[in-house]
Amino acid sequence: MIKKYFFFLVSIIFLFTFTSLANAQRLINALSDRQVSIDSSFDGKTISFFGNIEPNIGSSEKYVDGPFHVITIITGPELDRVVRKKANQIGIWLNQTSQNYDKFPSFYWVLSDSNLENITSAKILEQNSFLPKHQPQKALKLQGEQNYITSEFDQELVRLMEEKGHFGISTNAINFHSDTFYSGSLALPADVPVGYFLTQTYLFKNGEIIFSKAESFTVKKTGFERFLGNFANHSPLLYGIFCVILALFTGWLGGVAFRR
Amino acid sequence: MQIYLPIAELSLNLFFLIGIGGAVGFLSGLFGIGGGFLLTPLLIFSGIPAPVAVASVTGQVAAASTSGALSYFKRGGIDFHLALYLVLSGIIGAFGGVAAFSALRNAGHLDLVISLGYLLFLGLVGLAMLIEAARSLLRDLKGVKTPLKLPGQHNWVHGLPLRIRFKRSKLYVSVLPVLFIGSSIGFLGALLGIGGGFILVPALIYILRVPGNVVIGTSLVQVIAIMSASTILHSLDSQSVDILLAFCLMVGGVVGAQFGASAGKYLRGDQLRALLALIVLAVAIRFAITLLIEPNDLFSTSLLGIGG
Structure with a gap:
């Protein structure tokens, strides 16, 4: 009987400390632009963002305890896309096979303050589909593709998007100016897709996500x-x-x- | 200075656009052609999506042909009766061309058909022109005077039924080849983003025997009509006409054409034709390379639906 109560107590304490730990910090952040305007002289634009990590409201702690890492993911409007592969037929190179990706992000940049392996494990990155290379599979699963085997189209799509500058990872785009204050920037190219952009910021401590926050901006003509x-x-x-x-x-x- | 093109959704250098418009305009003034067959490939090679390039060049060619047609009109160098038949059949052909254009784009074969179309037509026309010009130049070297043999000669085309009299062209010819030529040029023009003057003029001369003083003016009228119809049809169908792009090209083209026309006075007809043949062949070879040589990148990606 005592053993049972003891177990209950321990689990309560454990739960309490765990949740309070998870909510001990929060992120206050902001974007430089809510709207990016494309006019006739538009030639790309740099978006800046910054944030501060501080004790959560109601938390007993006065100071936050780092070290922290930040990953910000900027996702552009999702559009239907097709990848085609050329093959030689009767001496002529023509598009032969193709794979459709419905609602595929037209823009996807992962920004961080340090090498990703310093921040978290590959497992967490994959579970959350954080990286550009995870996007084709994510799109295929969402569109209900029955047999979504990883095909060569997946990696070629990511490669093509990276060559256009619309996909990528930048591990030095974010800088910590103190233990808790950071800023970062991303240069949008001149041919940036028009539409709604989501910026998702993840706060990491000891390899775990402890807080996340979403913001958005729009690119419009x-x-x-x-x-x-x-x-x-x-x-x-x-x-x-x-x-x-x-x-x-x-x-x-x-x-x-x-x-x- | 960069300028953002609202339909192509990318930014290019304004002076680059006016520059290639001007360079192609110079050639079009020099040779009396619309220049679409040079401009469309140039735009595609400089990164503008093929649908936008084809659709926007149609507007540019209409502009370039207008100033030429006006001067022929003042000289009375247009057979409006013949032009009416060419224009009506040409517009029907343009409908077909734009429909084929969207069907091919959705199937992912538009680039291929554009490349093949350019290779085939530019290759054949370029070769024919080169041979003709080389013969003329050779005859000239030997000092043989060649009589202008075209007018008055008849071929099998003139034996077809449904004959109509075209007074200005001094022709009494079946309407069938006229409609066939008109609609084929309309189809190709809308599909490939070319005015088709460089195919139409030889066709009118060699097949219908249209006399030299009205052939260019009449073909310009047909080119303006087809290109105007294609511009509207492309706007309706794919919304891929970039008016800013077209306007930059027009300004360069119209100005360049004036200088080309004055430069043309210093060259002889057969030399001009030989030069044009070489340029046409060079473009054809460029397309042959993209088709026949293994591309650096086997993969390509594009958006589905409008504008892709």
């Missing part, structure tokens, strides 16, 4: 670029006619100006 994009999508007939009138007018103007 503004001003004239936005007007043209909407015009082309919403009233394509008028847009086409307008293009033709512009072309004929420019040609006519050229003819008149130079009197051919």
